[in-house]
Amino acid sequence: MLDCDVLEYKICESLKGLNSEQLKGFWCDGVVMSEDELHYSAKSVNDRRFVILRAWLGKTGQENYSVKLKFGKKAVSRFQRGLSIQDCFPNEDLEKFISIDTVRKTMEIQLK
Numbered sequence: 001m002l003d004c005d006v007l008e009y010k011i012c013e014s015l016k017g018l019n020s021e022q023l024k025g026f027w028c029d030g031v032v033m034s035e036d037e038l039h040y041s042a043k044s045v046n047d048r049r050f051v052i053l054r055a056w057l058g059k060t061g062q063e064n065y066s067v068k069l070k071f072g073k074k075a076v077s078r079f080q081r082g083l084s085i086q087d088c089f090p091n092e093d094l095e096k097f098i099s100i101d102t103v104r105k106t107m108e109i110q111l112k
Contacts, residue, residue: 004031010089017094029061042080045071068108075111088112
């Protein structure tokens with residue numbers, strides 16, 4: 001199962017590392033699972049390689065965003081074994097792995 005508190009923290013940490021004037025001051029005030037529980041199973045993550053979450057982002061942390069969390073090989077492997085995916089978040093070149101559309105209120109994160 002995904003730990004939404006850890007995801008909230010990692011999203012906040014990632015937002016601080018982005019070099020975008022438009023996103024300066026953005027933070028995350030919460031993350032919840034927004035799909036049927038079946039979509040967060042090990043089988044579903046293995047088959048789809050992503051999950052959809054709901055997060056509250058923005059300069060106030062209150063704007064509702066749809067977050068597509070995309071699983072790379074390492075993240076799928078760790079998720080399958082019931083391990084934390086916390087260390088699968090990118091640490092550098094964040095712009096290559098994280099995209100945010102402030103008009104459509106969407107965010108995509110590519111995990112390792």
